[in-house]
Structure formats: C-alpha cells, structure tokens
Amino acid sequence: MNLAIAHALAAFWRTKRLARRLRTRGDVDLWRAARLRHFLRKVITRTPFYAGMSGARLDDLPIMDKQTLLANFDKLNVKGVPYAAVRAALDRGEERVGKLFIGQSTGTSGNRGVYVISEAERFTWLGVMLAKTLPDFPLARHRVALALPGYSRLYASAAETGRLAVRFFDLSLGVDAWRHELRAFAPDTIVAPPKVLRALAEMPGFRPANVFSGAEVLDPLDRAMVEDRLGVRVREIYMATEGLLGVGCAHGVLHLAEDAVVFEFEPVGENLVSPLLTDFTRSTQIMARYRMNDLLRLSDAPCACGSPLQRVDAVEGRQDDVFQLVGHEGKSVMVTPDVVRNAVVDADRRIQDFRIVQTGPDCVVLSLAQDLAPDVPAKAAAALRAALEKIGAPGVAIEFKSGLETPFDRKLRRVRREWWSPR
Numbered sequence: 308m309n310l311a312i313a314h315a316l317a318a319f320w321r322t323k324r325l326a327r328r329l330r331t332r333g334d335v336d337l338w339r340a341a342r343l344r345h346f347l348r349k350v351i352t353r354t355p356f357y358a359g360m361s362g363a364r365l366d367d368l369p370i371m372d373k374q375t376l377l378a379n380f381d382k383l384n385v386k387g388v389p390y391a392a393v394r395a396a397l398d399r400g401e402e403r404v405g406k407l408f409i410g411q412s413t414g415t416s417g418n419r420g421v422y423v424i425s426e427a428e429r430f431t432w433l434g435v436m437l438a439k440t441l442p443d444f445p446l447a448r449h450r451v452a453l454a455l456p457g458y459s460r461l462y463a464s465a466a467e468t469g470r471l472a473v474r475f476f477d478l479s480l481g482v483d484a485w486r487h488e489l490r491a492f493a494p495d496t497i498v499a500p501p502k503v504l505r506a507l508a509e510m511p512g513f514r515p516a517n518v519f520s521g522a523e524v525l526d527p528l529d530r531a532m533v534e535d536r537l538g539v540r541v542r543e544i545y546m547a548t549e550g551l552l553g554v555g556c557a558h559g560v561l562h563l564a565e566d567a568v569v570f571e572f573e574p575v576g577e578n579l580v581s582p583l584l585t586d587f588t589r590s591t592q593i594m595a596r597y598r599m600n601d602l603l604r605l606s607d608a609p610c611a612c613g614s615p616l617q618r619v620d621a622v623e624g625r626q627d628d629v630f631q632l633v634g635h636e637g638k639s640v641m642v643t644p645d646v647v648r649n650a651v652v653d654a655d656r657r658i659q660d661f662r663i664v665q666t667g668p669d670c671v672v673l674s675l676a677q678d679l680a681p682d683v684p685a686k687a688a689a690a691l692r693a694a695l696e697k698i699g700a701p702g703v704a705i706e707f708k709s710g711l712e713t714p715f716d717r718k719l720r721r722v723r724r725e726w727w728s729p730r
C-alpha cells in the first residue's frame with residue numbers, strides 16, 4: 308500500500324470514528340473549537356500572510372475573498388508558490404507545480420479561483436468523502452463511477468485499493484461519448500452533476516444503488532426526475548475548489564461538513580446566507596474565513612438521521628447570479644435565484660427544465676423546452692412577471708426563447724446574471 312492510500316484510509320477511519328463521537332451539537336462545537344484553536348495557533352502562522360497572528364481568534368482574521376486570495380496567493384501557501392506559476396502550469400495542461408497538485412474552480416473565465424494541495428491532502432479528501440458516502444466500505448465492495456470536473460487522476464489511483472473499483476468519465480466529452488462504457492462498468496455508486504444523472508437515468512439497464520449529485524446545484528426538478536426513474540434517493544455532495552463542504556444523509560438531507568470546516572454565515576436577502584469557510588484540515592494552502600459565492604437556505608429542524616451537523620434545505624445558486632433589476636424610482640432591486648425559479652416552475656407542472664437569465668438592467672430572458680404546449684410559456688412568463696412585480700421590479704421586460712441547451716464542458720446554472728451594473 309502506498310502512502311497516498313494510507314492517507315485516504317486514515318482519513319476514512321478518522322471520519323467514521325468522529326461520526327460516532329459527534330452525537331450532539333455540543334459535541335460538534337467542542338471538538339471544532341479544539342481543532343480551530345490548533346489551526347489558529349500552529350497552522351496558519353506557517354504562512355507569511357498570517358505570520359505573527361498566532362493566538363488570534365477567528366474573528367480577528369480578515370475576511371478573505373477571491374481577489375484578495377489571488378493577490379496574496381504566494382503568502383497563503385506554505386511553499387510560497389506564486390499565482391502566476393499555478394496559472395501558467397494550468398494553461399500548459401499540467402496538474403502539479405513541484406510536488407503540489409494544482410487546480411482551479413469552474414467559475415467564469417478571468418475570475419477563476421486556483422488552489423494548491425498536497426498529495427496527502429487530496430487523498431485525505433477522498434477518504435473523508437468515502438466515509439461519508441459509502442458507510443459499508445471497505446466491508447462491502449464498490450464500483451464507483453465519477454463524472455466530476457478535475458478529479459480524474461486522484462480516483463484512478465484510488466482504484467488500487469482492490470475493494471474499490473473507480474472509473475472516471477470525462478464530463479467535457481458529454482454523456483454520449485461514454486454512455487456505453489459506463490453501462491459496461493456497471494457501477495453501484497455514481498457521483499455526477501445532476502444534468503448528467505438526468506441524462507443517464509433515461510438509459511435502460513442503468514440502476515446504481517447509490518446516487519450522488521455533485522458539482523452543481525441540485526434543482527428539485529432534477530431530484531424528482533432522477534429518483535423517479537432510478538427508484539433511489541439522490542444524495543447531494545456539496546463540494547467546491549475549497550473542499551468537501553457537505554454530504555447528503557440517507558434521508559436525502561444535506562449536512563454541512565462541520566467536522567472539517569468552520570462555517571460562518573453572512574445574510575443575503577431573505578432567509579438566505581452566504582458562507583465564510585475555514586477549513587482546519589488543510590495546511591498547504593490556508594483557507595480561513597474564505598467568502599463563498601453560494602447562497603444557502605439553512606434549517607434548524609432536526610434531521611431524522613440524527614446527525615447534529617447543520618442542515619441545509621437548499622443550495623439556491625450563487626451570489627453572482629442574484630438579479631439586480633431596476634425597481635420603483637430607479638432603485639436597484641435584488642432578486643435571489645430561488646424566487647424566479649419557483650415562479651416559473653410553479654407556473655405549470657409540465658415545466659421540467661428552464662433557464663432564466665438577466666441580460667440588462669430591466670431585461671430577463673426566459674427559456675423553456677421546445678416541445679411544450681403553446682400555452683405554457685405565456686403562463687410561465689406571467690408568473691415570472693407577477694413575482695418580479697411583487698418584489699418591486701414591475702417594469703422588467705421578459706423575453707421568451709424556445710429551446711434549452713445543456714453545457715457539459717462547464718457548469719449548468721439555470722438562473723444566471725449576465726449583466727453587471729457599471730461602477
């Protein structure tokens with residue numbers, strides 16, 4: 308067994324033991340506080356950015372956004388790797404700088420986050436994910452199909468454990484390029500973006516027992532469609548460049564990975580928050596109070612699975628995609644993605660997919676599938692108009708487009724803002 312696999316197995320057992328130990332909210336808080344103390348005293352201070360901040364409290368650290376992170380990249384990782392070196396290596400198609408693995412987020416071009424991570428950390432990530440997704444591994448054998456951006460090599464090595472067969476399927480080629488290969492592989496577990504799960508669910512003979520959705524927002528429409536076809540519950544894996552942030556439990560409820568990450572929450576609009584995260588398991592590149600772009604709807608209701616980890620009712624999209632529309636007397640009105648999404652989807656049961664894009668200060672483009680009955684688009688547009696009026700943006704023009712495209716080489720964002728107010 309090589310060292311990398313040893314890291315994965317150690318993380319796997321640690322995560323399982325921890326899950327047994329952290330029974331109550333109090334257990335989680337205590338354990339996290341201890342890990343955080345160590346992280347703030349001993350780990351962050353190894354980087355120039357936080358040198359001299361030993362013993363600081365979490366609130367003493369500055370909030371880190373993507374721009375600050377990229378501008379101070381070399382001071383935020385222990386090896387002093389500069390951003391330009393990572394960027395250049397990525398552009399050459401390489402996946403390492405020296406011994407460190409590198410990667411980038413799938414954000415819009417020009418604004419993509421990059422990261423460095425040690426091999427040990429990558430395999431720790433794998434071990435944690437397996438512990439949270441395959442509770443009976445390594446007792447039971449598993450055949451895992453992964454169609455996720457950026458994880459090919461990692462999982463190719465993981466296949467060496469013997470009790471675990473893992474195959475990577477290249478998202479950028481589209482589902483049709485490997486549909487048959489996937490069926491021949493006959494996975495019992497699949498992790499893929501919801502659009503891929505949707506496409507695969509139609510395939511005869513494809514019946515995995517464990518279905519995980521990752522890398523993109525899981526819309527309730529996707530969930531219903533995939534669960535209906537495959538007859539199993541879809542569990543969400545909430546992940547980002549920034550790490551493994553949450554995993555859905557057997558009851559289909561997403562729980563944040565508070566056993567590895569401290570989440571702070573900033574309110575955004577009604578009932579939604581955006582997380583700041585501090586990952587106390589990573590030490591190559593420090594991720595402290597990092598501001599995520601995501602919009603979460605939290606819930607304090609207990610989960611039937613008994614987990615004390617924070618429950619998330621929905622990941623509603625990204626802060627970048629919050630509409631900024633012109634309202635009464637030229638005031639700017641913010642509309643979160645869930646509001647426009649619900650208006651359109653609830654307008655008619657026949658709507659199974661949609662795109663809603665803000666293209667100007669007072670212009671929104673609504674797209675629906677081509678094969679819908681002719682009365683559906685009008686109903687959807689009327690419902691969208693009513694929702695925008697209610698929220699204080701009555702003068703918005705809604706343009707309708709027939710036909711939907713699903714990109715496989717990048718993230719699908721059904722609600723998107725493609726217009727930015729001039730500054």
Ligand SMILES: [Zn+2]
Pocket residue numbers: 556557558560562610611612613614
């Ligand atoms: Zn649960």
